[in-house]
Amino acid sequence: MPTILLVEDNELNRDMLSRRLVRNGYGVLIAEDGAKGLSAAIDGKPDLILMDMSLPVMDGWEATRRLKAEPQTRAIPVIALTAHAMSSDREKAVAAGCDDYDTKPVELERLLAKIERLLQAGSL
Amino acid sequence: MNWDLPFTEDGRSERFLSERQTNARLSHVRQELLAPVNAIAGYADILRDEATRLGLLALMPDVERVLESAETLLGLVEGLLDAGTTLTRHEGESLPDFQERLRHDLRNPLNAIKGYGEMLLEDIVDAGAVSLRQDLERLLTEAARLLASLEWIVNFTCYHATTAETEDERTRLMAADPLLAIRAPDLSRKHPRETGRILVVDDNASNRGLLLRQLEREGHQAIEARSGRQALQILDAEEVDLILLDLMMPDMNGLQVLERLKGSERLRDLPVIMISGLQETDSVIRCIEAGAEDYLPKPFDQVLLRARINACLERKHWHDRELGYLAQLKAEKEKSDALLRSILPGQIVGRLNGGEVVIADRFEHVTILFCDLVGFTKVAARIAPGQLVENLNRIFSAFDALAGSLGVEKIKTIGDAYMAAAGLPEVRPDHAEVMAELALRMLETLEGLNQDTKIRFRARIGMHTGPVVAGVIGMNKFIYDVWGDTVNVASRLEACSLPGRIQVLDEMRCALEQRYEFDPRGVISLRGRGRMATSFLTRRKHTS
Structure with a gap:
């Protein structure tokens, strides 16, 4: 069972998305901010990280940069979740080291497809 | 598109008007954007009630979360769209950062609503509670609608949070009319087209959809109109009990629709509840003055909605009953008036109805007639009462008909005597002649009946x-x-007249001599008058 780390500060969104992931057969770890996300990634060794970009303490951009700089965690694929719907955000996310990105509100089918693709690419 | 309200007659300054128009427009934009949010909250409310009713307690926490998010969103959008909002850029915050913050704040609750909604949809299918499905799908549709207008909300807010623009720029921005862009296309909802009782008139599909759903849940029959014109068309063809009328609509606004209704004989009494945003208080007052029954502020509070509609319908039903009673009363009054008119002269009925209690008028020139059936008492002893009355009825009815045709007033019958008067209550100069005519015809008629x-x-x-x-x-x-004495004399002249004869005093003979023939009877003693010369009226003179 692949494990996904969900880094999200909004309680309702965290609860909702984590439960949806569980329903779809994933194990879920959660973290409320970028700093906690960083340590959870190191301790929990998730197969994939869903990273909200607007986070307190350490935002998603910074957390992703650090994850990608850290040998222990750089291989874990990161999907950025942003509140933007503009194409420039994709470039910004890629520049920060994200493997993919998606927008809120989440289209679950689309997100699950992205997750699956990254997980399969990682397992090859 | 014309969003302006025609509230100009109080002579306010142009400057004020333009400000006012701008405010009205802003208020409308606000409503447009709030409508999907309100609809989401409304459907979530319904879902909670339904889930409770069905005992689906497992669904409740997520339904509550949807509600919570809807309320968050509602507060947020309301705050964002308030002109002169305190929600402004943080010090040193760039415009893109500000926009990003707004997007983030808006998308989080929307994300939660969408996510929980979709989860609930799965749960509902699992729980077999398919009756909840439609409302949930409507909720998700409204969420999609809101998402479609989200970018616009952000831009709108940024525009208002930015104070640098000149009045001209602001006006130009407003005139670009973003409403067309933010309005999602109408969903082709299938409403059961039953005979409607409550007509919902609103150009906003979200408002309309939620309202219809709420009304149906309350057991009303709801029909919808997208515009004032469409509403008037529907009202031409259908009977409804109540109208819920949006104030701000393009083309023809609520007040104009209201004025048309109040100008129509058929639709005047139809109760109208105005639907209005909170910032349109002045306009609401105008509508109440124009005859609206009540108003309902947006967003709709279910309890308030129920109370106002019930109150209106109750009033309408009482009013309908009142109209029914009035019609009944009118019919009864007509019946009693008809009865009264058969007893009293029409003119007198009018005066009694007008409030006169004692009516006593002096007439200087009238003619009184008494007619007595000779030997009636003897006949009465001979025949059965039923037969007697039947005969009497036949004779007096014939006399009634004669009097009526000549315009002579029958006063009464006293036993076997018949009393009539000419020249009252309407004065007529030919009273003596017309009475002579009646007397002759009475004798002729009696002969015929015999x-x-x-x-x-x-x-x-x-x-x-x-x-x-x-x-x-x-x-x-x-x-x-x-x-009066005239009556006494007439009565005595009859008493001492002869069978088949019409007795008058000489003074009356003189008045009629030119047109009628008389046989002098001679001098008789008349009680109270002494000895008087009398004549018998015999026939009309044949004039060539």
Whole structure:
């Protein structure tokens, strides 16, 4: 069972998305901010990280940069979740080291497809 | 598109008007954007009630979360869209950062609503509670609608949070009319097209959809109109009990629709509840003055909605019943008036209805007639009462018909005597002539009636001309009666007349001599008058 780390500060969104992931057969770890996300990634060794970009303490951009700089965690694929719907955000996310990105509100089918693709690419 | 309200007649300054128009427009934009949010909250409310009703307690936490998010969103959008909002850029915050913050704040609750909604949809199918499905799908549709207008909300907010623009720029921005862009296309919802009772008139699909759903849940039959014009068309063809009318609509606004309704004989009494945003208070007052029954502020509070609609419908039902009673009362009154008119002269009925209690008028020139059936008492002893009354009825009815056709007032019958007056209550100069005519025809008619029956009735007539007092007195069973010496003399002339004869005093003969023939009877003694010369009226003169 692949494990996904969900880094999200909004309680309702965290609860909702984590439960949806569980329903779809994933194990879920959660973290409320970028700093906690960083340590959870190191301790929990998730197969994939869903990273909200607007986070307190350490935002998603910074957390992703650090994850990608850290040998222990750089291989874990990161999907950025942003509140933007503009194409420039994709470039910004890629520049920060994200493997993919998606927008809120989440289209679950689309997100699950992205997750699956990254997980399969990682397992090859 | 014309969003302007025609509230100009109080002569306010142009400057004020333009500000006012801008405010009205802003208020409308606000409503447009709030509508999907309100609809989401409304459907979530319904879902909670339904889930409770069905005992689906497992669904409740997520339904509550949807509600919570809807309320968050509602507060947020309301705050964002308030002109002069305190929600401004943080110090040093760039415009893109500000926009990003707004997007983030808006998308989080929307994300939660969408996510929980979709989860609930799965749970509902699992729980077999398919009745909840439609409302949930509507909720998700509204969430999609809101998402479609989200970028616009952000831009709109940024525009208002930025104070640098000149009035001109602001006006130009507003004139670009973003409403067209933010309005998602109408969903082709299938409403059961039953006979409608409550008509919902709103150009906003979200408002309309939620309202219809709420009304249906309350057991009403709801029909919808997208515009004022469409509403008027529907009202031309259908009967409804109540109208929920949006104030701000393009093309024809709520006030204009209201004025059309109040100008229509058929639709005037139809209760109208205005639907209005909170910032349109002045306009609401105008509508109440124009005859609207009540108003309902957006967003709709279910309880308030229920209360206002019930109150209106109750009033309408009472009003309908009242109209029914009034019609009944009118019919009863007409019946009683008709009865009264058969007893009293029409003119007198009018005066009694007008409030007069005692009617007593003096008439200087009238003619009174008495007619007595000779030997009636003897006949009465011979035949059965039923037969007697039948005969009497036949004779007096014939006399009634004669009097009516000549315009002579029948006063009453006293036993076997018949009393009539000419020249009252309407004064007429030919009162003596018309009475002479009646007297002759009475005798002729009686002769005719005698041909048909075995019993031979003979009549004795006396008449006299002079002043009388006529009127109605007493508390009940009143009749229009005549008093005075003229009446006494006429009565006495009849009493001492002869069978088949019409007796008059000489003074009356003089008045009629030119047109009628008389046989002098001679001098008789008349009680109260002494010895008087009388004549018998015999026939009309044949004039060539």
